[in-house]
Amino acid sequence: MKQDLKAICRDIRCDILTSIGHLGVGHIGGCLSVVELLAALYFEEMQIDPADPKKEGRDRFVCSKGHAGPAVYAALAGRGYFDKKELLTLNQGGTDLPSHCDMNRTKGIDMTTGSLGQGFSCAVGVALGSQLAGDNATIYTLIGDGESQEGQIWEAAMFAAAKHLDRLIAFTDYNKLQIDGPVSEVNDIAPLSDKWRAFGWNVIDVANGNDVEEVLSAIRKAKEMRGSGKPTMVILNTVKGCGVKWIEELGPGNHNTNITEEQANEAIAQIRG
Amino acid sequence: MEMRAVYAESLAELMRKDKKVCVLDADLSKASGTRNMYDEFPEQMFDCGVAEQNMASIAAGLSSYGFKPWIETFTPFATRRICDQVTISISYAQQNVRIVGTDPGISAELNGGTHMSMEDVGVLRSVPGVVIFDPADPVQLRAAMPVLDSYRGCVYMRLFRKELPKIFPADYTFDLFRADILCEGKDLTIFVTGFLTKDALDAREILAKEGIQAEVINVHTIKPIDRETVIRSARKTGAVVTVENHNIIGGLHSAVLEALAKEKIPACAVGITDRFGEVGKLPYLRETMGLTVDNIVKTSKEAVSLK
DSSP states (O other): OOOEEEEEHHHHHHHHHHHHHTEEEEOOOHHTHHHHHHHHHHIIIOOOHHHHHHHHOOOEESSSSGGGHHHHHHHHHTTTTTGGGGGGGTTTTSSSSSSSOTTTTSTTTOOOOSSTTTHHHHHHHHHHHHHHHTOOEEEEEETTTTTGGGGHHHHHHEEEETOOOOEEEEEEOOOOOEEEEEEEHOOOOHHHHHHHHHOOOEEEEEOOOTTTTHHHHHHHHHHTTTTTSSSSEEEEOOEEEEEEEEHTTTGGGGGGGGGOOHHHHHHHHHHHH | OOOHHHHHHHHHHHHHOTTTEEHHHHHHHHHEEEEEEETOOOTTTTESSSOOHHHHHHHHHHTTTTTTEEEEEEEHTTTTTTHIIHHHHHTTTTOOOOOOOOOEEGGGGGGGGGGOOOOOOOOOTTTTEEEEOOSSSHHHHHHHHHHHHOOOEHHHHHHHBBBBBOSSTTOOOOOTTSOOEEEESSSEEEEEEEGGHHHHHHHHHHHHHHHHOOEEEEOEEESSSSHHHHHHHHHSSEEOOOOOOOTTTTSSSHHHHHHHHOOOOOOOEEOSOOOOOOOOOHHHHHHTTTOOOHHHHHHHHHHHOOO
């Protein structure tokens, strides 16, 4: 199944803008930065069945940076887990699409996340479970660069390497920005690749994490490393707010920002060209 | 028999029967009495090292994969240190995880104030969905283990590790959500939890000699508390004393008072009076913190006098 991933990325990006634009506010920057990853995972690489969201032995994705929920929902809706109309219920009272991922509310969500650092650790537990079950699943997880400041990330990194969880493929959304400013100024996490390598992980650096072909080939390379006895970290150099110029230009201000429906529609029109 | 030995034996039985039952440690498996089980269950036991946050969230991940994890460490690290992981990774996410906190309250003895949890029940009692259980003797503990294992959700157990006298008969039937009436009485009710249960019974003997007939109820499950039994007994006797190895703020005393909020019944507390722990052996700590038979007797008389 070779799909037009660029078109899928456009769809996901537009659906994020539609749902957050409809609401008027949201974690738009860190949603737009991970679109290419979600497209590559949900539309190419993950062994999943939208008709059977809890299928045993399926590949799983834990969005540890839980505030990227709206991006994941856009991908899930695009993949057929639920109707795209539901995206307009984002964060409304009683919705099944809360700002942060909730496995008990949303079809296709594999883990409840949002308290940073924990989802990554949970994903390590999922990978351990898969290893114990002896199935063939690949466990994917995504962390933020700001999230990498959490101590629990490194507790889990150490454990995953010690237990040789090579079915675990993690991604860092290295968009260099967090709420209070540039990551390098707030509390620098560099040199990031060296840190993961020192923790016993394979590391793949992706120069442009918003190029879906680059992301896809990195995922495939990471999959080939299964058998290495090491988990793999794919560092995605991304742009926070990617795809919408004025949002990108907000810098750290785009973490959680206001957006009118009109602004969203303009951005969508530009993306659709 | 030491409580931890009963715990470990029961856990091993559960693990033999069900390969999905697994145990996670944070470098304290020796203290928990489970270290020597690693040989028998290499695929079911995992030491996370000194990393309790990771241990809690890994357990949540395993639960999401259909496993039935138990995590174990000293009480303060199983609760206040990982409060957010217990809250979000486990309870909020509706995972099935058993949390075992060993050496609750003053039973941390020589580890002293840093390791002495006076607040663990209070911390977790305010987290929705967490069941809190504090066993009183080896019989109750053994009976409870399979029940805890099959409970779907988050259970926190405070485990006194050392020897405790048997209180319950061999044919004891355990109900996680039902308090146990140990002795009936008409003058006051002593609600007691955990290892101080024997002391409450001893106090009852002394009170009986002075003409006060105390009803003694073991509240092994502090949350959800058995409101029906608590209210029925308190109405019957008209006076209440709570006895616990925990801060009287947030623990059994608070839970009983919440249940009795609409009743006009005097209630007094034997427990730790909002202070930190310190090093010492159990007899010294009991004296210092007022967790003695004498203090239960004295406090009981006070409660009766307030009727």
